[in-house]
Amino acid sequence: MSGGGKDAMEEAAAARRFVVIGGGISGLVAAWRLVNQLRPDRSPRERPVEVLVLESSPSVGGKLAVGEVGGVTVDVGAESMLARRPEGVALLKELGLDDDVVHPRAASASVLSRGTLYALPKGTVMGVPVDRTRLRGLAGILDEEEVARVGQESRREVLRVTEDIDVASWVTWRMGRAVVDRLVEPLLGGVYAGNADRLSLRATVPQLWQRARAGRPLLDPAAQPEAAAPQGPVFAGLRGGVGRLPLVLAQKIEDAGGDVRTGVTVRGLTRTERGWRIETGTRDAAATAPGFIDADGVILAVPAPAAAKLLAAEVPVAAAEFGQVETASVAVVAAAIGREQLDGLTGTGLLIPPVERRVIKAATFSSNKWKWVSDETREDNLVVRLSLGRAREETVLQRDDAELSDLAVAELRDVLRREVTPVATRVVRWGGALPQYEVGHLDRVHRIREAVAGVPGLAVCGAVFDGVGIPACIAAADRAVHDLDAGLRIDLRTLVNGPRG
Numbered sequence: 001m002s003g004g005g006k007d008a009m010e011e012a013a014a015a016r017r018f019v020v021i022g023g024g025i026s027g028l029v030a031a032w033r034l035v036n037q038l039r040p041d042r043s044p045r046e047r048p049v050e051v052l053v054l055e056s057s058p059s060v061g062g063k064l065a066v067g068e069v070g071g072v073t074v075d076v077g078a079e080s081m082l083a084r085r086p087e088g089v090a091l092l093k094e095l096g097l098d099d100d101v102v103h104p105r106a107a108s109a110s111v112l113s114r115g116t117l118y119a120l121p122k123g124t125v126m127g128v129p130v131d132r133t134r135l136r137g138l139a140g141i142l143d144e145e146e147v148a149r150v151g152q153e154s155r156r157e158v159l160r161v162t163e164d165i166d167v168a169s170w171v172t173w174r175m176g177r178a179v180v181d182r183l184v185e186p187l188l189g190g191v192y193a194g195n196a197d198r199l200s201l202r203a204t205v206p207q208l209w210q211r212a213r214a215g216r217p218l219l220d221p222a223a224q225p226e227a228a229a230p231q232g233p234v235f236a237g238l239r240g241g242v243g244r245l246p247l248v249l250a251q252k253i254e255d256a257g258g259d260v261r262t263g264v265t266v267r268g269l270t271r272t273e274r275g276w277r278i279e280t281g282t283r284d285a286a287a288t289a290p291g292f293i294d295a296d297g298v299i300l301a302v303p304a305p306a307a308a309k310l311l312a313a314e315v316p317v318a319a320a321e322f323g324q325v326e327t328a329s330v331a332v333v334a335a336a337i338g339r340e341q342l343d344g345l346t347g348t349g350l351l352i353p354p355v356e357r358r359v360i361k362a363a364t365f366s367s368n369k370w371k372w373v374s375d376e377t378r379e380d381n382l383v384v385r386l387s388l389g390r391a392r393e394e395t396v397l398q399r400d401d402a403e404l405s406d407l408a409v410a411e412l413r414d415v416l417r418r419e420v421t422p423v424a425t426r427v428v429r430w431g432g433a434l435p436q437y438e439v440g441h442l443d444r445v446h447r448i449r450e451a452v453a454g455v456p457g458l459a460v461c462g463a464v465f466d467g468v469g470i471p472a473c474i475a476a477a478d479r480a481v482h483d484l485d486a487g488l489r490i491d492l493r494t495l496v497n498g499p500r501g
């Protein structure tokens with residue numbers, strides 16, 4: 001395309017095709033934003049011609065999925081979203097799902113310590129006590145000496161941290177290893193399936209990183225968390241399951257003129273004169289001949305290992321960085337259990353730190369936590385979700401489904417100290433599901449974004465960037481669309497006006 005002026009610019013814009021690779025929440029949000037540019041109120045110059053999502057699984061959603069156990073539909077992947085970040089709830093509202101936004105019943109979770117369950121203490125950030133007025137809540141989880149050590153933290157000298165550090169080292173130095181083992185690990189394990197000895201303080205607990213950088217103690221004498229705490233529910237869910245969200249999004253994308261194709265695996269990405277050539281196939285590479293799709297812009301919204309492969313030839317610096325990101329595999333065992341066996345069971349669930357040497361790391365009492373689940377529950381069965389799997393502990397998951405669910409249920413029985421025999425179980429495995437935000441992760445993310453920014457018509461998003469939670473994935477998708485748009489505008493201007501200088 002050569003020539004100058006408005007005609008060339010409009011011609012170039014008119015020929016635009018955007019392809020989003022990966023139909024998880026990140027890719028679908030990116031596609032939703034792009035497809036909104038198809039709206040007739042946008043000028044032709046801003047209107048992409050085609051928005052295409054390519055998803056390798058038979059269905060969209062990635063780690064957001066609903067499944068059925070004992071006749072009840074429940075989330076078998078992500079099941080809630082942080083409501084104190086705006087992006088998740090705002091998206092639900094934007095999609096017209098306001099009436100289906102729900103919040104967990106206000107009941108607290110517990111944590112297992114030395115074989116006994118205790119209420120999860122308040123006044124903590126990712127398990128780290130920050131409120132000196134609430135130290136009494138640590139009793140039992142920590143022994144007297146361990147609690148006393150926490151209480152003395154603010155009296156000890158604090159050095160200013162200048163470089164990223166792992167969560168365990170910092171918290172151990174300030175408050176003792178027991179805080180890491182018994183309070184931090186169960187929470188970090190819940191979010192990242194990771195290990196406090198490797199996870200980055202800066203990336204996973206930014207609030208505490210700020211204090212460490214400023215040379216302030218964790219138990220800040222000046223802080224008044226009670227008064228300063230934001231109001232409103234911490235978490236939100238969706239009636240019928242968070243796993244409904246990608247299905248609604250995909251439908252909306254198609255209704256707005258986009259195209260969501262499942263069962264299409266992207267096998268290669270090659271730069272062409274005007275954009276990208278995408279090589280497609282199916283998951284079984286040998287079963288189909290490759291197909292090719294040309295695109296002006298590509299948003300890559302796949303997990304880090306897939307991104308590393310797809311960028312290896314064209315953006316090797318980014319590919320190498322993606323390749324360095326470790327992932328943790330996890331599994332969910334959903335169990336339908338007779339109501340009489342769980343009689344009197346209160347709370348939303350329990351957390352189990354690795355130091356307790358159990359295979360299950362959490363149990364969510366879904367029927368207690370979510371009213372919509374208890375409304376759905378039939379034949380007097382309640383649903384409990386058991387979570388398994390931590391980074392570098394894949395062997396636990398190598399059992400077959402029956403063995404894995406038997407083991408998980410046996411542990412639940414032990415921990416609850418009551419007879420539990422489910423009427424039905426369902427095992428859902430999430431291989432390589434959670435990227436590990438290890439020390440230096442944010443610098444890595446910066447290097448990836450920098451490398452990609454130098455490549456016109458390409459943007460990246462996904463759980464590896466700004467947080468693994470749903471709202472963070474939405475934010476990263478928004479940013480990718482913005483980056484792609486900005487990159488293409490510059491490119492287009494160069495095309496029309498010729499290079500500067």
Ligand SMILES: Cc1cc2nc3c(=O)[nH]c(=O)nc-3n(C[C@H](O)[C@H](O)[C@H](O)COP(=O)(O)OP(=O)(O)OC[C@H]3O[C@@H](n4cnc5c(N)ncnc54)[C@H](O)[C@@H]3O)c2cc1C
Pocket residue numbers: 021022023024025026027054055056057060061062063064076077078079080081082264265266267301302303306330331332430433434461462463464467468469470471473
């Ligand atoms: C068990 C579990 C529970 C969780 N619970 C919560 C929770 O309660 N709250 C919360 O906020 N977060 C939770 N998370 C984290 C959150 O669900 C994920 O971080 C988020 O959904 C990731 O979305 P994504 O779109 O970036 O990636 P993914 O969901 O992984 O989507 C990427 C998609 O790309 C596709 N793909 C990969 N390679 C290719 C290719 N070559 N061609 C085409 N398609 C490809 C994949 O099939 C996949 O569908 C949980 C995660 C897990 C595993």
